[in-house]
Amino acid sequence: MAKKIELEIESLGTYSQNKPVSVEKNKKESHDDYEQRTWMYRMHWDDDDRVFIPPMAFKNCISEAAKYLSIKTSGKATFTKHFKAGVLIVDPSVLKNPQKEQPILKDSVRGDRVFVPSNGIAGGGSRVWKTFPCIDAWKTSLTVLILDDIITESVFLEHINQAGHLIGVGRFRPINNGYYGRFKVNNHSWYDSLTAS
Secondary structure, eight states: OOEEEEEEEEESSOEEOOOOOOOOOOTTOOHHHHHHHHGGGGSOBOTTOBBEEOHHHHHHHHHHHHHHHOOEEETTEESHHHHHHHEEOOSOEEOBOTTTOOBOBGGGOEEEEEEEETTSOTTOSSEEEEEEEEESSOEEEEEEEEOOTTOOHHHHHHHHHHIIIIIOSSTTOGGGTOOOSOEEEEEEEEESSTTOO
8 A cells, every 4th residue: 555754854964956057048148147147047946936856856865875775675685676666756845944934935045156067077177167056954845655565664764864864965965976965854754545644
């Protein structure tokens, strides 16, 4: 039977986004002018200007944690495939200010200007200045659907906790040799059916 878990998550440090920018460059516009005009579009926000973490960011984070931990279910089999196919996240996670409990709006987010490879690949030859949206402190709610019965409450919590410390979400996260996007689980509620609340 499908289950669900609702979690309250809080940051352990800065979170940065790197959504592809699709804004066209103006004629004769310099790289720096283009960056200054468009860096905010690397961020995800909804119709109310609230910044959010896309569902697939957390889904991939948890799946990567399962692969990284490779905890065995029986014999040589691990939980990896069960988390990849049996965990579903469909709703975006709107970010809130941990102190004020108010949504973080796009216009309040600061830009972090860094010197990065022009092709986006680590170790790339040429480098350029780019600006990325950064949020230093945040919290959010996350609802996860558990479709595979082999994933119990304790198993899921072990994976999500390690995901927050070792994998992270967003740009420059630990699994990519960075330190942004780390988080912790403050509390959770486990339901044995999707309709329970």
